[in-house]
Amino acid sequence: MSGTPREDKKTVTACVVVIGNEILSGRTKDANLPFLAERLNAVGVRLMEARVIPDVPQTIIDTVNEVRAKFDYVFTTGGIGPTHDDITSECVAAAFGLPLIRHPEAVRRLEARYPPGGLNEARLRMANTPEGATLIDNPVSAAPGFQIGNVFVMAGVPSIMQAMFEGVKHRLVGGLPMLSRAVTTDLPEGTMAKDLGAVQERWPEVEIGSYPYFRMGRPGTSIVLRATDRNRLAMATDEVKAMMVALGGQPVEADA
Amino acid sequence: MSGTPREDKKTVTACVVVIGNEILSGRTKDANLPFLAERLNAVGVRLMEARVIPDVPQTIIDTVNEVRAKFDYVFTTGGIGPTHDDITSECVAAAFGLPLIRHPEAVRRLEARYPPGGLNEARLRMANTPEGATLIDNPVSAAPGFQIGNVFVMAGVPSIMQAMFEGVKHRLVGGLPMLSRAVTTDLPEGTMAKDLGAVQERWPEVEIGSYPYFRMGRPGTSIVLRATDRNRLAMATDEVKAMMVALGGQPVEADA
Numbered sequence: 001m002s003g004t005p006r007e008d009k010k011t012v013t014a015c016v017v018v019i020g021n022e023i024l025s026g027r028t029k030d031a032n033l034p035f036l037a038e039r040l041n042a043v044g045v046r047l048m049e050a051r052v053i054p055d056v057p058q059t060i061i062d063t064v065n066e067v068r069a070k071f072d073y074v075f076t077t078g079g080i081g082p083t084h085d086d087i088t089s090e091c092v093a094a095a096f097g098l099p100l101i102r103h104p105e106a107v108r109r110l111e112a113r114y115p116p117g118g119l120n121e122a123r124l125r126m127a128n129t130p131e132g133a134t135l136i137d138n139p140v141s142a143a144p145g146f147q148i149g150n151v152f153v154m155a156g157v158p159s160i161m162q163a164m165f166e167g168v169k170h171r172l173v174g175g176l177p178m179l180s181r182a183v184t185t186d187l188p189e190g191t192m193a194k195d196l197g198a199v200q201e202r203w204p205e206v207e208i209g210s211y212p213y214f215r216m217g218r219p220g221t222s223i224v225l226r227a228t229d230r231n232r233l234a235m236a237t238d239e240v241k242a243m244m245v246a247l248g249g250q251p252v253e254a255d256a
Numbered sequence: 257m258s259g260t261p262r263e264d265k266k267t268v269t270a271c272v273v274v275i276g277n278e279i280l281s282g283r284t285k286d287a288n289l290p291f292l293a294e295r296l297n298a299v300g301v302r303l304m305e306a307r308v309i310p311d312v313p314q315t316i317i318d319t320v321n322e323v324r325a326k327f328d329y330v331f332t333t334g335g336i337g338p339t340h341d342d343i344t345s346e347c348v349a350a351a352f353g354l355p356l357i358r359h360p361e362a363v364r365r366l367e368a369r370y371p372p373g374g375l376n377e378a379r380l381r382m383a384n385t386p387e388g389a390t391l392i393d394n395p396v397s398a399a400p401g402f403q404i405g406n407v408f409v410m411a412g413v414p415s416i417m418q419a420m421f422e423g424v425k426h427r428l429v430g431g432l433p434m435l436s437r438a439v440t441t442d443l444p445e446g447t448m449a450k451d452l453g454a455v456q457e458r459w460p461e462v463e464i465g466s467y468p469y470f471r472m473g474r475p476g477t478s479i480v481l482r483a484t485d486r487n488r489l490a491m492a493t494d495e496v497k498a499m500m501v502a503l504g505g506q507p508v509e510a511d512a
Contacts, residue, residue, distance in 0.1 A: 026303075029290050047282075053305055123449070194378050
């Protein structure tokens, strides 16, 4: 589990940077963002932004520098393998103005992984980190990620990224976790919009989202409420349900 | 179909801005990015970056202003419904420094859609656009999107967003479409990395990506090649296949 929540700082923020042409070409569907969104929230860290960027050095460097200044934590996925298009480590080193070194412990882990003769120069590139980085364990295929400052550099393959995240989440110091409730109803959102806006005004510390849907051709709406305070969340949720009933709808509490 | 490809400008670029807390909370999985990535490519527009941002006015304004200056086209999804959390239209107007007006043609479409008394003030907000915007048709639920400058503001609901995109793609002037080929093999990428890098160096105008996978516990690699020139793409692909055979692998051409 993560460390003690920082009661002094209610909102601890994060940005995910997905690095890879394959997501932007539409060939690969990113699976890392939904995973990180959920897991970060569980340790009291709010994902505030995500970016998908190509394997272009200057774009990676500029993006890392922009978001590491703006958010408490940054998580990158992708671009740490052995091939020519894996350039994340050198770009993150450049972003921090640090030399790229061959990390001795990372080399040891790769040596233990590959049979004699298998650890070629290309694979050794996977041991490169910015000087001063802390390794992130890779229990799936050995080649580690790393943390430098507030930036966590992880693999793009979802099974590896997930294992890496489980191994580093204790390093994160989160704020209060965001709790959420969801209520669906068979009313279209336009019917509720005015009254829902009034509920939002009465509960500024509860974030209320409205998501329309169509099921079998009939409109309906999911209202999602999020807050760090369980009691206020419950009271705002009760108001939303009462509003739905008053407008002739049937509120159904759903998985939030 | 889109207009005549701009032969004078080989790379026409785009950025997608996904607006919505529900994606960042992990509750909703974005389905719009993969769709837009593929469809933009088909009309010769390359998706160079995507951002997922929350329903926070200043973030929306700043992001729109940054990316509309940086890319040829910008596509936003989400935040154009009738509820309090739908703030995209007013933020885009603010980004352009334009007044937000009630677009008469949009009002007419909403009037035609709703039964007498159904078009309340909240729903009328869906007719708000920056002054001078061109509407984007919504054949699903009437409430239009809009184009202002190089920014296309579309719905977040995938079925509506997709219908909107089909209706505006003729407005886009693309460059040469990116063609792609994919070859998979049962070799791990680290075995091919050096030789693959050499192929990439010989074919700088072909973008070569390497994507490792594990199937039934065995490693394999997909090599994806992308280029606008069919002949060069074919020659580079042949070199990749020959390289795989030389390294003891079995190349299999896959859907690119």
